[in-house]
Amino acid sequence: MEPDVHPAHTTVLLQEAVDALLGAGAGRLACFVDATYGRGGHSALLLQRLPADATLIAFDRDPQAVAHAQAQVLSDARFSIRQQPFSDIGKLPEGSLDGVLMDLGVSSPQIDSAERGFSFRFDGPLDMRMDTTRGMSVAQWLQDADLHTLTEVIRDYGEERFASAIAKAIVARRTEHGPITRTTELATLVAAAVKTREKGQNPATRTFQAFRIFINAELEELTQGLSAALRLLKPGGRLVVISFHSLEDRIVKQFIAEHSREVYDRRNPFATPKAMALQSIGRSKPCASEIAANPRARSAVMRVAQRLPNPAQAVSA
Numbered sequence: 264m265e266p267d268v269h270p271a272h273t274t275v276l277l278q279e280a281v282d283a284l285l286g287a288g289a290g291r292l293a294c295f296v297d298a299t300y301g302r303g304g305h306s307a308l309l310l311q312r313l314p315a316d317a318t319l320i321a322f323d324r325d326p327q328a329v330a331h332a333q334a335q336v337l338s339d340a341r342f343s344i345r346q347q348p349f350s351d352i353g354k355l356p357e358g359s360l361d362g363v364l365m366d367l368g369v370s371s372p373q374i375d376s377a378e379r380g381f382s383f384r385f386d387g388p389l390d391m392r393m394d395t396t397r398g399m400s401v402a403q404w405l406q407d408a409d410l411h412t413l414t415e416v417i418r419d420y421g422e423e424r425f426a427s428a429i430a431k432a433i434v435a436r437r438t439e440h441g442p443i444t445r446t447t448e449l450a451t452l453v454a455a456a457v458k459t460r461e462k463g464q465n466p467a468t469r470t471f472q473a474f475r476i477f478i479n480a481e482l483e484e485l486t487q488g489l490s491a492a493l494r495l496l497k498p499g500g501r502l503v504v505i506s507f508h509s510l511e512d513r514i515v516k517q518f519i520a521e522h523s524r525e526v527y528d529r530r531n532p533f534a535t536p537k538a539m540a541l542q543s544i545g546r547s548k549p550c551a552s553e554i555a556a557n558p559r560a561r562s563a564v565m566r567v568a569q570r571l572p573n574p575a576q577a578v579s580a
Contacts, residue, residue, distance in 0.1 A: 274304025
C-alpha cells in the first residue's frame with residue numbers, strides 16, 4: 264500500500280507527552296511502546312531522545328498509518344511497527360516496558376479523508392473503520408441494527424440526548440428509502456431529527472462519534488490496553504494517555520485511581536491489603552497557544568501514572 268497523501272496530522276501535546284513518558288529518570292531507558300502510531304509524531308520525537316540501544320515498538324490498526332511508518336521510520340533499526348489494535352500490547356513479555364504512550368481517537372488524515380467516512384464535513388462512504396481490511400462498516404451495521412440498539416449506541420457512546428429521535432429517523436429512512444450509505448445522508452438525517460444543539464456544534468457530531476466508537480470497539484480496546492500496560496510496565500515505568508472526550512478520559516481516570524490506592528478485603532479486615540500498583544503523576548491540557556494553532560487540541564486531556572517499584576511504600580503525588 265502506498266503512504267497516504269492526505270493533510271498532515273499535528274500531534275497534540277507532543278513535547279509534554281514525551282517529557283512525561285521519559286520523566287521517571289530511573290535506570291536505563293530500554294523499551295517503549297507507542298500504542299497508537301497515527302502519523303508518528305510521538306514516535307519521531309521519542310526516537311530523537313532515546314539512546315542508541317533502546318527499542319520503540321509501535322502499534323496501529325490503520326493500514327495507511329502502517330504504510331506511513333514503513334516509508335518514514337523503518338530505516339531506524341530501533342523501531343518496529345505492528346498492524347494490530349493496541350490491546351495486543353498484552354502479547355509482549357510481562358514487565359518488559361519502560362513506558363507506554365496512548366494517543367486516543369482519530370488522526371487528522373483519517374478525519375480529512377472523505378473515503379474513510381469519519382467526518383460529516385465531506386461526502387463519502389459511511390465506513391469509519393480504523394482497520395479498513397476487516398470488520399463491518401457503519402453502513403453495513405446500520406442496515407440491520409434494531410431501534411433499541413441504535414438508541415443505546417447513540418445515547419451511551421455519543422452522550423446524545425436526542426438518541427431516541429435519531430434512531431427512529433434512521434429506521435424510518437431505512438424502511439422507506441433503503442440503506443444509508445453516505446456520510447452526508449446520515450448527517451442530513453440527524454440534523455432534521457435534532458431540534459437544538461450547542462452553539463458551534465454540528466448536530467451530527469455526537470452521532471458520528473457514537474458510531475465510530477461502537478464500530479471500532481474503542482472503549483473496550485482502551486480498557487484492555489490499560490490493563491495490559493499495567494502488567495507490562497517495569498517498576499518506575501510510565502503510562503501516558505491522551506484522550507479527546509469524556510468517555511475515554513473517565514475510563515483512564517478511574518483506572519489510574521483504582522490502582523493508586525490500597526484495596527482492603529471487607530470480608531477479612533485483618534488481611535494485608537492489596538498494595539497500590541500505580542502512582543498518579545498528574546493531569547494536563549494543551550496551552551492556549553497550542554489550541555490557537557490547532558483547534559482540534561482543545562478537548563485533549565493527558566493523564567500520567569508511574570508503575571510503583573514498591574507498591575506498599577508509595578508516596579502520594
